[in-house]
Every structure is written in C-alpha cells, then in structure tokens.
Amino acid sequence: MSKARIVATVVEILDAEGETALTFRSLAARLATGAGAIYWHVANKEELLTAATDDVVAGVMAGVTLDAGPRDVIRAIALGTFDAIDAHPWVGAQLARSPWQYAMLQIFEGLGGQLHRLGVPEDAQFAAGSALLNYVLGVAGQNAANARRVPPDTDRAAFLDDVADAWTRQDPAKYPFLHRIAGEMRDHDDREQFLAGIDLILAGIGTLGSPEPSPDGPAER
Amino acid sequence: MSKARIVATVVEILDAEGETALTFRSLAARLATGAGAIYWHVANKEELLTAATDDVVAGVMAGVTLDAGPRDVIRAIALGTFDAIDAHPWVGAQLARSPWQYAMLQIFEGLGGQLHRLGVPEDAQFAAGSALLNYVLGVAGQNAANARRVPPDTDRAAFLDDVADAWTRQDPAKYPFLHRIAGEMRDHDDREQFLAGIDLILAGIGTLGSPEPSPDGPAER
DNA sequence: ACCTGAACACCGTTCAAGT
DNA sequence: ACCTGAACACCGTTCAAGT
Numbered sequence: 001m002s003k004a005r006i007v008a009t010v011v012e013i014l015d016a017e018g019e020t021a022l023t024f025r026s027l028a029a030r031l032a033t034g035a036g037a038i039y040w041h042v043a044n045k046e047e048l049l050t051a052a053t054d055d056v057v058a059g060v061m062a063g064v065t066l067d068a069g070p071r072d073v074i075r076a077i078a079l080g081t082f083d084a085i086d087a088h089p090w091v092g093a094q095l096a097r098s099p100w101q102y103a104m105l106q107i108f109e110g111l112g113g114q115l116h117r118l119g120v121p122e123d124a125q126f127a128a129g130s131a132l133l134n135y136v137l138g139v140a141g142q143n144a145a146n147a148r149r150v151p152p153d154t155d156r157a158a159f160l161d162d163v164a165d166a167w168t169r170q171d172p173a174k175y176p177f178l179h180r181i182a183g184e185m186r187d188h189d190d191r192e193q194f195l196a197g198i199d200l201i202l203a204g205i206g207t208l209g210s211p212e213p214s215p216d217g218p219a220e221r
Numbered sequence: 222m223s224k225a226r227i228v229a230t231v232v233e234i235l236d237a238e239g240e241t242a243l244t245f246r247s248l249a250a251r252l253a254t255g256a257g258a259i260y261w262h263v264a265n266k267e268e269l270l271t272a273a274t275d276d277v278v279a280g281v282m283a284g285v286t287l288d289a290g291p292r293d294v295i296r297a298i299a300l301g302t303f304d305a306i307d308a309h310p311w312v313g314a315q316l317a318r319s320p321w322q323y324a325m326l327q328i329f330e331g332l333g334g335q336l337h338r339l340g341v342p343e344d345a346q347f348a349a350g351s352a353l354l355n356y357v358l359g360v361a362g363q364n365a366a367n368a369r370r371v372p373p374d375t376d377r378a379a380f381l382d383d384v385a386d387a388w389t390r391q392d393p394a395k396y397p398f399l400h401r402i403a404g405e406m407r408d409h410d411d412r413e414q415f416l417a418g419i420d421l422i423l424a425g426i427g428t429l430g431s432p433e434p435s436p437d438g439p440a441e442r
Numbered sequence: 443a444c445c446t447g448a449a450c451a452c453c454g455t456t457c458a459a460g461t
Numbered sequence: 462a463c464c465t466g467a468a469c470a471c472c473g474t475t476c477a478a479g480t
Binding site: 093096097098099100105108109112113115116122123125126127128129130131133134135136137138139140141142144145146148149163166167170174175176177178180181184185188193196197199200201202203204205206207208 | 314317318319320321326329330333334336337343344346347348349350351352354355356357358359360361362363365366367369370384387388391395396397398399401402405406409414417418420421422423424425426427428429
C-alpha cells in the first residue's frame with residue numbers, strides 16, 4: 001500500500017460521505033487492512049487531510065492558464081479554487097483551518113504573482129495579495145460550513161429563502177441592511193457573487209497602482 | 222445553574238486552556254455537577270460554542286460608536302472583531318465554521334449598514350457587504366488556525382521568520398511573489414495589515430458609488 | 443423541574459506481535 | 462520493512478434514577 005493510494009481513498013470517502021465519515025476505521029476497512037497500517041505511512045489524521053487537500057488544489061492550479069491578462073489570471077485562480085471547494089466542501093474547511101500549508105502557498109503565489117503585472121508597488125503587494133487570499137479563504141470556510149450544515153439534497157432556492165426569511169423576521173429598525181439585501185439573497189448566484197467580490201478587491205488594488213502600466217504586463221480592461 | 226453561568230464558564234475554559242480543553246467532562250467538573258446537567262440547559266456542544274461566540278461578539282458591537290463617518294464605522298467594527306479574535310482565538314474558529322449564526326449577522330449588518338451612506342447602489346450592497354464580511358471571516362479563520370498550531374509562548378518574530386524562511390527556501394523561479402514579500406512578512410503588523418485589506422476593499426467599493434454623496438451621509442476623506 | 447453519573451457508541455493513536 | 466488488530470485513553474450524548 002502506498003501513501004498515494006491511501007490519500008486517493010481518503011478523497012473518495014470525503015467526497016462520497018463527507019468529513020464525519022472519514023475515520024481510521026472506515027479508511028482501514030476500505031483498504032482492507034488495519035488502522036495501524038495507515039499509521040506506518042502517515043503521522044496522523046491531519047496529514048491525511050492536508051495531503052488530500054494538496055492533491056485537489058494541485059489539480060486546480062495545473063488547470064489555470066497563466067498567459068492571460070493579470071486580472072483574468074487572478075479570476076481564473078479564484079474561480080478554480082471556488083469550484084474545487086464547491087465540488088469538495090472539505091477542501092474549504094481544510095484550507096480555512098490550516099495556515100501556510102502547501103496548497104495555500106500555491107494559491108497565494110498564484111494570486112499574488114500577478115500583482116507586479118498590475119503595477120502594484122512592491123511594498124503594497126503583501127497587503128494586496130493577503131486581501132485576495134483572505135477573501136478566498138473566507139468564502140471557502142463559509143461554503144464548507146454551509147455544506148456541512150445543510151443536508152446534501154436540500155433545494156438551494158428553499159435554503160436561500162430560509163436564510164432571507166430569517167433576516168426579514170428581524171427588527172427592520174435594527175437590521176435595515178439585512179432587509180435591504182434579503183431580496184438579492186434569495187436569487188443570487190454564489191459563483192457570480194464570489195467573482196463580484198474579487199472584482200471589488202481588484203478595483204481597490206487598481207487604485208494602488210502607478211498610473212502607467214508595468215513594463216511586462218499592460219493593464220487590460 | 223443557569224445557561225448564562227454555563228456559557229460564562231465555557232468562555233473561561235476556552236480562554237484559559239483552548240478549544241481542546243473544552244469537554245463536557247471538564248465543564249461539568251468546573252461546575253461541580255454531572256455532564257447530564259449541562260444537557261438539560263443546552264442541546265449539544267455546538268450550542269455551547271455558538272452562545273459563547275455570541276457573547277463575545279455582542280460585547281464587541283456594543284463598544285462600537287456609530288456616529289462617525291461610514292468608513293470609520295466599518296473600520297471600527299472590523300478592528301473590534303479582529304481584536305476579539307486575537308484575544309479569543311476560538312471565536313475566529315467558530316465564526317469561520319458556523320454561517321448565519323447570530324454573531325455573524327451582527328457583524329454583517331454592522332459592516333453592510335454603512336454602505337448606503339457611502340453611496341453604494343442598492344443592487345451592489347449585497348456584494349460589497351459580502352466582500353467585507355468574507356474578508357473578515359477569512360482573517361478570523363487564519364488567526365484562529367495559527368493560534369491553534371503555534372504554542373502560546375512562541376516568539377512572534379521567530380514565528381514570522383520561520384514562515385518567511387520557508388518561503389525563501391522555495392524555488393525563486395516558481396515562487397517569485399513569495400520571495401518578493403518575504404521581507405515584509407518578517408516585520409509586518411497583523412493588525413495594520415488587516416486594516417490595509419479593509420481599506421483596499423473600501424477603495425474598491427468607492428469605485429461603485431455615485432459621484433455625489435448620498436443625502437444622509439456625506440462621504441468623508 | 444432539574445440534577446446525577448453510569449453506560450453507550452464511538453473516536454484517534456499506540457504497540458506488541460506477526461510476516 | 463511493513464502489516465495486524467487488540468488495547469488505551471479518551472470523546473459527545475443518552476437515560477434511568479434520583480430530588
């Protein structure tokens with residue numbers, strides 16, 4: 001048995017039955033072995049989750065083409081991550097809770113690596129990259145949490161209505177904003193909304209740049 | 222015994238010994254009772270964490286003065302949340318994993334409630350508010366994760382050096398961004414960096430607004 | 443109405459013993 | 462070198478029995 005096969009089985013279990021279904025006993029049963037055998041290849045459960053997340057994120061990053069405008073590359077990486085978390089909610093949970101693991105560095109470099117092409121001054125790149133990363137991780141965590149909380153067969157529209165209904169049940173004098181946006185909540189598209197947030201941060205980053213485009217990457221749009 | 226006393230004790234344990242130390246057995250021992258007694262007041266552990274988080278966030282929101290410019294109010298709420306998570310890392314973890322709980326609605330309303338004062342069109346407020354919220358939640362999750370991973374007595378400068386060293390150990394051709402920002406990583410201030418992200422999103426939001434300030438809140442700055 | 447505490451059904455992890 | 466599987470030290474949660 002190889003670590004690669006163990007990790008592949010971990011991904012299978014997580015995808016098919018969710019995070020609660022992954023135990024050393026279930027994993028060992030699936031691999032037709034004992035729990036101790038797994039511990040020979042891996043230090044603990046955390047390493048299992050980390051390796052599985054690295055696998056998925058590596059797949060995402062491999063699918064991103066870097067020869068586009070910097071904003072489009074950032075959008076592609078962000079959306080790729082979003083879609084991966086949508087398909088594998090446990091990836092979102094893992095990204096949100098394990099800082100500076102390999103998968104996160106990949107995303108951070110991918111997003112931040114475009115900033116000099118946008119003309120962002122070097123001393124603002126750390127802040128700008130962190131803003132993008134933290135936004136992505138925030139959404140990742142929320143999506144994962146929602147997937148955990150809501151039964152898999154729940155109707156999406158009904159779920160959104162429930163949330164919006166809870167908002168409009170609040171006192172309008174104390175929660176005017178929630179009342180104002182409840183309608184939009186009911187029929188928003190998660191993916192579109194996510195991208196709007198990325199574009200908002202990109203717009204903010206645009207105000208940081210020097211007026212002239214950087215030599216190796218003309219600003220598009 | 223009241224639920225309020227139980228929750229107060231939960232906060233004590235979480236603050237003093239961290240998330241792993243909170244069990245029904247430790248809590249019952251501290252309250253000089255049996256585990257079953259707690260279940261009479263509370264449905265499960267999740268409710269314990271939620272109630273404790275609500276308590277802390279309510280304290281934060283009560284401390285924010287709303288009679289300032291909209292950007293300053295947003296900064297105050299974001300920083301208040303940041304500081305609360307810094308003082309109680311478990312709050313960050315809980316916020317990151319439990320969507321639409323009371324505490325999160327408070328923060329969402331607090332942040333989003335300022336958007337019309339900034340002249341953000343109604344149909345862009347949901348996206349703008351979500352961007353702010355998700356950024357805050359992303360940072361919350363990362364800080365909580367760091368606090369969990371790093372021993373409490375670790376020297377901060379040494380920790381940052383370790384992370385930055387790991388970055389510079391990567392291949393510079395594949396990770397140019399990480400190399401570029403490693404220096405900034407070593408001596409950045411978390412709080413300042415967090416606020417820079419908020420200001421970046423605010424700058425992006427500024428590009429959405431109508432040119433003239435809204436009637437009930439002149440744009441400052 | 444509220445508390446007690448043993449019992450149940452699990453966990454992750456370890457480790458002597460095998461091959 | 463790698464696997465086995467029982468055992469250890471926990472968990473959250475339930476529930477009959479108490480007051």
